[in-house]
Amino acid sequence: MKIIVIGKSGQLAWELSQFSSPEHEILCLGRNDINLQNIAAITHSLQLHKAAGVINAAAYTGVDKAESDVENAYALNAKAVGNLAQACKNLSVSFVHISTDFVFHGDKGAPYLPEDEIRPLGIYGASKAQGEQLITQVYPERSTIIRTSWVYSTHGNNFVKTMLNLMNTKPELGIISDQIGSPTYAKGLAAACIASLTHNITGIHHYTDTGVASWFDFAVAIQNMGYELGLLIKKTPIKPITTAQYPTPAKRPHYSVLDKSSLMLALPELSFVHWQTQLATMMHALKAEQS
């Protein structure tokens, strides 16, 4: 099966590129390879590459930057997504798209179900929500939307790598302890995307690693594992702080744990692993890449 991944250098796109096998030929198209603002150009490109399925790993992911760059955020997270859905429909190929926990407000106090009301707090979440709505209007019959959260990989920029860098350089750190979610290793997310595509799953589903954490919990785990593996040269005092003590341009949900049962039911062979185990796997991979 030839799978076209939209995105090349991003965390998920890169993890997907590692899944190329005799069963799945994977071709990643970066921003210079395909014009996502033009349906005819996308259709032509997918046809040219003989796509049997498409995974959209491209997104405007700058949550704070989106607040002042609204047009570009909507162009990539909404319009381009609708265009991709239409191009997939033109060619009758399956489409998997990734969305976010930031479509939710964060005041539910229990894990969010796929069908729960969406009420984004900022432009990033609102633009991603519009992307979801466009897919649902244009091509629900062969599309899957997978919402995820707190994604990291050995490749690209993310919280784990930022923390390791800060822990090696700063005398102390204050990390937010009143935002709760689930960290997700992009390698597992990539496997979920491939499985959803090959098993023709449709509708909206959630995939994250299991277990919950605050950013503070996550940072402490990164420090402990990083120090054990020799990725850190010292241990740095980390203190818990509140969201109010760390103001950002975009508001973020206080609680955005996603209920994964619908995907667990639809794909019983897919592994759902605790975030601490996945973090250890990623950090061993990081260590191996550095040595």
Ligand SMILES: NC(=O)c1ccc[n+]([C@@H]2O[C@H](COP(=O)([O-])OP(=O)(O)OC[C@H]3O[C@@H](n4cnc5c(N)ncnc54)[C@H](OP(=O)(O)O)[C@@H]3O)[C@@H](O)[C@H]2O)c1
């Ligand atoms: N990161 C998170 O914590 C998180 C949380 C929840 C949901 N998600 C969702 O998960 C998916 C994957 O995220 P990620 O962390 O892998 O993102 P990422 O590392 O920030 O990568 C973003 C990707 O988008 C592409 N892109 C950016 N601007 C573009 C443009 N103007 N035109 C075309 N492509 C452009 C990049 O393309 P190039 O390859 O050409 O550079 C890159 O492949 C996204 O849908 C994101 O919304 C992420």
